[in-house]
Amino acid sequence: MITTTLEKNGRNRYHLWPCSVYHIKPTRHRAQLDCRAAEQIAQIIAVFAQDGGQLAQIARQRHVRLDGGARWLTRQRLADLVVDASGRGSASPKWLAGLGYSQPQTSMVKVNVGYATRIYRRRPGDLAGAELLMVAPDAPHGKRTGLIFPIEGDRWICTLGGWAGDHPPTDEAGFMAFAHSLPAPDIHQMLTRLEPISAISSYKFPSSLRRHYERMKRFPEGYLVLGDAICSFNPVYGQGMTSATLQAAALEALLGKRTTHVGLWRDFFKAAASVVDIPWQLAVGEDFRFPETEGKKPAGTDLINGYVTKVHRATHHDPVVYTAFLKVMNLMAAPTSLFHPKLLWRVLRNHPRSQPAVSVQTPEVAYAEL
Numbered sequence: 001m002i003t004t005t006l007e008k009n010g011r012n013r014y015h016l017w018p019c020s021v022y023h024i025k026p027t028r029h030r031a032q033l034d035c036r037a038a039e040q041i042a043q044i045i046a047v048f049a050q051d052g053g054q055l056a057q058i059a060r061q062r063h064v065r066l067d068g069g070a071r072w073l074t075r076q077r078l079a080d081l082v083v084d085a086s087g088r089g090s091a092s093p094k095w096l097a098g099l100g101y102s103q104p105q106t107s108m109v110k111v112n113v114g115y116a117t118r119i120y121r122r123r124p125g126d127l128a129g130a131e132l133l134m135v136a137p138d139a140p141h142g143k144r145t146g147l148i149f150p151i152e153g154d155r156w157i158c159t160l161g162g163w164a165g166d167h168p169p170t171d172e173a174g175f176m177a178f179a180h181s182l183p184a185p186d187i188h189q190m191l192t193r194l195e196p197i198s199a200i201s202s203y204k205f206p207s208s209l210r211r212h213y214e215r216m217k218r219f220p221e222g223y224l225v226l227g228d229a230i231c232s233f234n235p236v237y238g239q240g241m242t243s244a245t246l247q248a249a250a251l252e253a254l255l256g257k258r259t260t261h262v263g264l265w266r267d268f269f270k271a272a273a274s275v276v277d278i279p280w281q282l283a284v285g286e287d288f289r290f291p292e293t294e295g296k297k298p299a300g301t302d303l304i305n306g307y308v309t310k311v312h313r314a315t316h317h318d319p320v321v322y323t324a325f326l327k328v329m330n331l332m333a334a335p336t337s338l339f340h341p342k343l344l345w346r347v348l349r350n351h352p353r354s355q356p357a358v359s360v361q362t363p364e365v366a367y368a369e370l
């Protein structure tokens with residue numbers, strides 16, 4: 001999935017099944033996003049340094065202490081509150097165990113996802129009538145997905161991916177053959193016309209991982225864990241940054257209400273768990289549409305997936321359902337919105353047995369303006 005916002009007032013254009021086309025603003029490539037975040041953080045640190053004057057010294061000491069992990073927790077603190085936002089590889093469970101606390105329980109869902117990405121030069125008219133192409137896998141048998149969307153600097157970014165070990169190759173011929181094998185021809189057709197300007201990079205993601213800090217009975221005061229360090233989702237759905245941001249917002253709200261950090265960890269982990277619950281259910285629910293997925297299936301997943309399969313089919317040719325589905329997957333709307341009577345009717349109406357997903361090789365192209 002992509003990190004972008006659907007234009008609320010923009011005119012969405014649709015390309016009939018199985019590709020769906022969105023009118024979007026060019027998104028930011030991850031490297032640029034990270035760079036901008038680093039610039040902002042540097043500014044904040046500069047402000048603190050001006051105000052406090054001690055920051056450089058504290059940062060130096062903290063760096064040593066971070067490397068020490070458990071030692072840091074036991075020594076005199078240099079801050080009222082320290083947050084472990086060190087990502088999926090967080091050493092907090094290990095540090096906690098070293099200090100005599102229990103380790104958080106974990107949930108792991110093995111997906112064996114792999115994808116490959118390449119950047120292309122973008123020219124006006126490359127994709128007439130629309131600005132993004134996305135081909136969803138036709139689960140449970142079809143495991144391949146692809147998307148191509150615009151990024152800054154007049155470039156396209158194309159990612160091909162697959163579940164359960166069905167990964168795209170990183171050589172030119174293999175990459176193109178994988179694109180050709182997608183259930184819709186549009187991405188492959190487009191790639192044959194574009195000029196590549198990068199190598200093909202690959203990434204593999206074995207499993208979604210959730211650490212249930214909210215179930216801990218004891219936890220050190222003045223210490224929290226946030227973001228991927230709590231939960232790392234299958235990145236295909238693009239929910240990790242939103243989840244981390246919502247957790248940070250939850251922390252800010254809690255800090256605004258409290259006068260002491262004593263017991264903050266209990267309230268925060270509860271709030272973070274309710275942030276994570278929805279994207280976790282969405283991501284692993286989607287992943288369990290593939291029979292090869294391993295792990296504990298959240299209650300009701302099969303039932304929900306029966307309906308979601310119909311939603312997927314409806315998205316192939318109904319812009320309203322597609323918009324609603326993307327909003328849910330991008331955490332802009334509650335999953336329950338997919339069960340709204342107006343949508344329910346469209347989903348059930350749009351469940352065409354006569355239009356099986358994988359059999360269409362040259363889908364009719366038609367545009368509907370919302």
Ligand SMILES: Cc1cc2nc3c(=O)[nH]c(=O)nc-3n(C[C@H](O)[C@H](O)[C@H](O)COP(=O)(O)OP(=O)(O)OC[C@H]3O[C@@H](n4cnc5c(N)ncnc54)[C@H](O)[C@@H]3O)c2cc1C
Nearest residue numbers: 003066085086087203227228229235238239240241242244
């Ligand atoms: C390939 C890929 C594609 C993705 N695509 C999307 C997407 O499109 N949309 C989306 O929302 N999410 C996406 N995600 C998920 C997203 O990247 C993560 O959810 C998000 O970055 C989590 O942020 P974080 O700050 O918790 O952890 P991270 O971004 O992992 O940051 C942790 C930081 O801590 C640093 N660190 C680690 N240990 C220490 C230490 N001891 N001392 C000091 N620093 C330390 C690390 O170097 C790192 O910079 C993707 C993830 C991957 C892997």
